Amino acid sequence: MGKHPEKYKVRLLHQLYPDGKIDVAAEQKLIEQYDKVVFQFPFYWFNCPPLFKQWLDEVLTYGWAYSSNSGYKVAGKKIVLALSVGIDEHECRSEAKYKYTLAELTRPFELTFEYVKADYRPFLLIMALN
Template identity: 50%
Template sequence: MKTLVIVFHPAIDKSVANKRWLQELARHPQRYTIHHVHQAYPDGNIDVAQEQALVEAHGNVVLQFPLYWFNCPPLLKKWLDDVLAYGWAYGTGGVAFKGRKVALAVTAGIRQEDFTPEGKWRVTLAQLLAPFDVTLDYVGAEKRPFFAFYGAEDGPKEAGYAERLESSAHDYVRFLAAL
């Protein structure tokens, strides 16, 4: 079955890293379905039945998003609140994610060395993403490691940025293929 990549980016047209990842995935339409939640629901009103049907129609699920203020974009939180409903994702009869492989793909504006206990922010990206781990455990998903691109805000002014981004896009495809 195909992998569903659910994209939560409120300004994907202005993105560099997320947009590049999606360009690479678009080269493999037989393997990946790309679903832009902000484009599908510009008013923020999520069609829960449609989202649940999309998940059910795919073998693996990837939540792709930029880190916003050391957290996820608000629409991703709303999606989790609305779509992961009792009786569907958890609770009595809630088996939609049981055994389904789920991963996160995250872009962080800050450099990787700043996401260490000794770094500028004194926390790791894994620590910031811990609520997702607990959520995925709660719904019985087979959680996979996260994929990350650090230093996205450095952009073209960083020497080697274009090469690092290009490498990341190809690594992302390999990461998804190995789910």
């Protein structure tokens, strides 16, 4: 059971921060309240949307998310990516059109969350219909 009384909370970064000015302290406090976090976003151009990349850069700070001797407020939290993609599943293989599997393409996220000692879990895939 999570530390927060709500079972889940949905937040849309583009609605919360239309000006791109992320409230880092509020985001960190919110992450601290949950044991499981799902980041859902469209995976396009083999990456995440710019605002989520900015969120990662600004929220996962030294001294909070990682450090040489303390920090690690994300440590042990289960992290899952829920990706929506606009390609056919059969194209996501090493011998297919895009040459890499989605697991390989999302490796930077896996490494990021492992670096902050989170419990990174396999991503969920939402295939967009053409």
